[in-house]
Amino acid sequence: MTQFHWRLPMHGDKADIGNSAVSRGNWSALRDGNQTPGLRHGRPDGFSYHDHLLEVAKAIEIAGFDGALIPSFPITDDPWVAATSIARQTRTFRFMIAFQPEWFNPLYAAKASASLQRLSGGRLLFNIITGGGGPQQLWWGDRIAHDDRYRRTTEFLDVFKGVWNGGPFSYDGKFYKVENAGLPEPLAGQKWPELYFAGSSNAALEAQGKHADFNLTHLEPIEQLRVKFDRVRELASKEGRRVKPAVRFNIFARRTEEEAWAEIRRAWGNVDWARYAGRFGQVRGDAVGSPSLSMHMPGPDKRVEDLKIGKFWAGFLPLGDPPALGVVGSYEQAAEAIDSLIDIGVEGFILAGTPHLEEALRVGEEVIPLVRGTAGIADIAAE
Amino acid sequence: MSFEFLWRLPVHGDGRAFRKDEWHRGDYARLETSRRVFARTGLGRDGFTYYDHLSQIARAAELTGFDGVFIPQSAAGEEPLVVAGALAREVRSLKLVPSLPAPFLSAVYTAKIGVSFQRLTGGRLAFDFVTEEPTPNAWHGHKWSVAEQIARTDEFLDVVKGFWNNKAFTFHGRYYEVENGGFSDALSGQTLPTIYLSGETEEALALSAKHADVHFLPLEPAAQLRARIADLDARARAHGRALRYGLQADIFARHSDGAAWDYVRRLWEEAAAKTVSISGNPAASLPLKAEAFDALIEGPNLWTGFGHVRSGPAAGLVGGYADVAERIAEYVEAGVSSFAISANPHLEEAYRIGEQLLPQVRARIGALRAA
Ligand SMILES: Cc1cc2nc3c(=O)[nH]c(=O)nc-3n(C[C@H](O)[C@H](O)[C@H](O)COP(=O)(O)O)c2cc1C
Numbered sequence: 001m002t003q004f005h006w007r008l009p010m011h012g013d014k015a016d017i018g019n020s021a022v023s024r025g026n027w028s029a030l031r032d033g034n035q036t037p038g039l040r041h042g043r044p045d046g047f048s049y050h051d052h053l054l055e056v057a058k059a060i061e062i063a064g065f066d067g068a069l070i071p072s073f074p075i076t077d078d079p080w081v082a083a084t085s086i087a088r089q090t091r092t093f094r095f096m097i098a099f100q101p102e103w104f105n106p107l108y109a110a111k112a113s114a115s116l117q118r119l120s121g122g123r124l125l126f127n128i129i130t131g132g133g134g135p136q137q138l139w140w141g142d143r144i145a146h147d148d149r150y151r152r153t154t155e156f157l158d159v160f161k162g163v164w165n166g167g168p169f170s171y172d173g174k175f176y177k178v179e180n181a182g183l184p185e186p187l188a189g190q191k192w193p194e195l196y197f198a199g200s201s202n203a204a205l206e207a208q209g210k211h212a213d214f215n216l217t218h219l220e221p222i223e224q225l226r227v228k229f230d231r232v233r234e235l236a237s238k239e240g241r242r243v244k245p246a247v248r249f250n251i252f253a254r255r256t257e258e259e260a261w262a263e264i265r266r267a268w269g270n271v272d273w274a275r276y277a278g279r280f281g282q283v284r285g286d287a288v289g290s291p292s293l294s295m296h297m298p299g300p301d302k303r304v305e306d307l308k309i310g311k312f313w314a315g316f317l318p319l320g321d322p323p324a325l326g327v328v329g330s331y332e333q334a335a336e337a338i339d340s341l342i343d344i345g346v347e348g349f350i351l352a353g354t355p356h357l358e359e360a361l362r363v364g365e366e367v368i369p370l371v372r373g374t375a376g377i378a379d380i381a382a383e
Numbered sequence: 384m385s386f387e388f389l390w391r392l393p394v395h396g397d398g399r400a401f402r403k404d405e406w407h408r409g410d411y412a413r414l415e416t417s418r419r420v421f422a423r424t425g426l427g428r429d430g431f432t433y434y435d436h437l438s439q440i441a442r443a444a445e446l447t448g449f450d451g452v453f454i455p456q457s458a459a460g461e462e463p464l465v466v467a468g469a470l471a472r473e474v475r476s477l478k479l480v481p482s483l484p485a486p487f488l489s490a491v492y493t494a495k496i497g498v499s500f501q502r503l504t505g506g507r508l509a510f511d512f513v514t515e516e517p518t519p520n521a522w523h524g525h526k527w528s529v530a531e532q533i534a535r536t537d538e539f540l541d542v543v544k545g546f547w548n549n550k551a552f553t554f555h556g557r558y559y560e561v562e563n564g565g566f567s568d569a570l571s572g573q574t575l576p577t578i579y580l581s582g583e584t585e586e587a588l589a590l591s592a593k594h595a596d597v598h599f600l601p602l603e604p605a606a607q608l609r610a611r612i613a614d615l616d617a618r619a620r621a622h623g624r625a626l627r628y629g630l631q632a633d634i635f636a637r638h639s640d641g642a643a644w645d646y647v648r649r650l651w652e653e654a655a656a657k658t659v660s661i662s663g664n665p666a667a668s669l670p671l672k673a674e675a676f677d678a679l680i681e682g683p684n685l686w687t688g689f690g691h692v693r694s695g696p697a698a699g700l701v702g703g704y705a706d707v708a709e710r711i712a713e714y715v716e717a718g719v720s721s722f723a724i725s726a727n728p729h730l731e732e733a734y735r736i737g738e739q740l741l742p743q744v745r746a747r748i749g750a751l752r753a754a
């Protein structure tokens with residue numbers, strides 16, 4: 001059954017897609033109108049950004065999504081901290097923790113994951129990321145080069161899987177060596193946390209063939225995606241496995257097409273081009289497969305109309321929200337765009353929209369029920 | 384000097400008996416009885432998970448006046464970091480002290496987790512870092528010596544602190560490397576979590592002198608601890624630092640000395656009636672002898688039999704409320720200010736200790752100060 005996830009805005013959020021300032025969370029100066037923290041009688045009101053994340057998680061849950069991706073970057077709050085706290089305060093919400101294998105030893109990761117499964121009744125999944133190299137990788141304390149990082153990811157998952165149901169499991173790899181390991185009871189044998197897996201390079205796709213449940217890709221033009229998914233399928237079948245395609249993008253949908261574009265034009269007029277250049281201007285590192293970042297960085301000379309690519313729109317970066325390609329239109333058009341992806345085999349969606357709380361409810365209520373290609377979430381909505 | 388009481392959470396099940404295989408709270412034991420088990424994570428028949436029970440215990444500790452919860456690392460128990468996150472928003476004021484194995488973690492990532500926890504809890508996180516004796520059958524399949532674990536923890540803490548306190552932090556060590564690290568923007572300006580460490584080896588003492596805020600001492604009569612404290616004070620001074628000291632202990636306190644000892648003796652005899660095997664503790668797999676009980680009394684109200692019947696601290700305090708309060712006051716006088724204590728069953732005992740023992744302890748410490 002197709003999975004529909006939303007995304008937690010771990011880097012703060014804007015109250016309106018047409019604003020340039022982040023006013024939810026303390027990623028910019030505290031002003032009246034900000035929240036978590038906000039100002040009350042001129043003083044910080046004592047709330048933290050987690051209070052907002054919790055609200056968003058509950059909105060996502062009520063809107064009928066399976067759960068949400070929890071991204072992890074140097075400037076964000078931490079997904080383990082968010083997930084463990086949110087687990088106690090939601091019922092069905094599944095948390096997809098973005099995770100680089102360098103962050104925990106695989107044994108510790110297995111134990112913490114098993115414990116989180118027990119805490120949440122099996123609601124954990126992962127987005128396994130291998131990192132984009134460059135200064136950010138060194139910030140994290142990791143200087144392993146691109147292809148070796150994927151080798152480490154593969155070894156990490158070999159060990160993580162090897163000990164999940166108990167032991168004894170021994171392994172003699174380049175990065176990990178363990179002897180007679182295995183999760184002890186009652187941690188052993190918890191529900192397996194499905195693995196989404198990001199990365200488009202050859203090294204990434206090979207690693208996915210062995211371990212991924214989903215290949216997670218930023219939205220690209222349909223023909224490009226079709227080629228990539230064929231390759232994913234081919235490499236996975238060499239391993240005798242099936243890896244399901246999944247796509248991440250933003251949706252900006254309104255009652256009518258005109259309404260949606262009018263809003264986008266308003267937002268385009270408010271873009272802070274200097275800030276945008278600072279944030280996405282230089283993409284350094286060794287990542288191979290982020291065409292949406294490197295190819296679609298429109299400047300102020302572009303008009304909104306210039307950026308249409310088939311059913312998609314390539315202007316989301318200046319609005320502050322990667323990936324570049326996403327969907328703008330009426331509720332029906334947004335549902336059709338989703339269907340066109342289901343038609344080429346996509347089985348997992350990670351959607352988002354700004355502001356995340358309000359748009360989760362809108363997309364969950366107005367768009368997903370119109371998607372033909374799936375019985376899943378529409379059924380839940382009809383119950 | 385301020386002092387604090389932390390309640391140690393039972394992360395691998397709980398029950399009235401000494402022996403884990405008779406515990407009915409949680410699904411951590413292979414039960415030999417057919418009695419009903421509650422809060423069984425995963426089976427869900429009653430809809431409760433063991434985390435509901437942990438949450439209940441933490442709230443009890445908060446309501447009865449504890450300052451925090453200590454979340455021990457244990458092989459077959461819930462992971463302390465996950466427990467701390469689960470409890471973060473369920474208790475309002477309690478300090479959360481998860482116990483972590485530094486060599487298994489990225490130092491930068493742990494610092495990041497720390498920052499995010501401080502943001503989530505309003506600065507209530509502290510870190511306890513542990514090492515363990517290598518054993519051939521350790522579940523994690525690693526055989527690092529204690530000295531190596533300490534060497535890794537040392538660098539780990541250099542990185543955590545450097546990263547936390549600097550804007551452009553660079554470090555090239557044996558185990559960790561960082562370039563241009565440091566928190567910016569929304570993540571900057573949080574309070575570094577208090578660092579708890581323990582251990583009696585030369586390496587452990589050196590590590591504490593350099594990095595600990597609080598060092599856990601072994602539970603011995605107060606007179607013996609004075610020498611350890613003087614030694615560690617001197618070592619810390621060499622780094623221009625001052626340490627605080629802590630104890631971890633089981634406390635079985637009752638309205639009278641006799642009632643407490645009778646109770647513990649009965650639990651011991653019940654445990655001794657069966658063969659015991661406790662992973663990771665060689666002493667514990669010896670057959671228990673009912674008559675060995677008295678030989679394990681090592682001082683007034685100080686009994687060292689706990690390590691023979693389960694994992695966790697070996698020694699504990701047994702006695703009437705007044706006597707145990709007196710012992711604790713002696714420790715405070717000797718320089719101890721953190722007490723991570725427990726007794727099973729943890730929910731009921733949190734109430735007992737919070738309501739009946741701690742007020743007496745506070746009264747005595749108040750009197751000491753006044754004197
Ligand atoms: C959908 C998606 C989500 C990602 N999320 C994160 C993230 O949360 N944190 C992070 O550091 N990198 C993230 N990345 C980047 C990956 O770590 C990696 O740099 C990227 O996939 C490039 O891999 P490649 O060189 O194999 O193509 C994400 C990538 C994708 C496609």
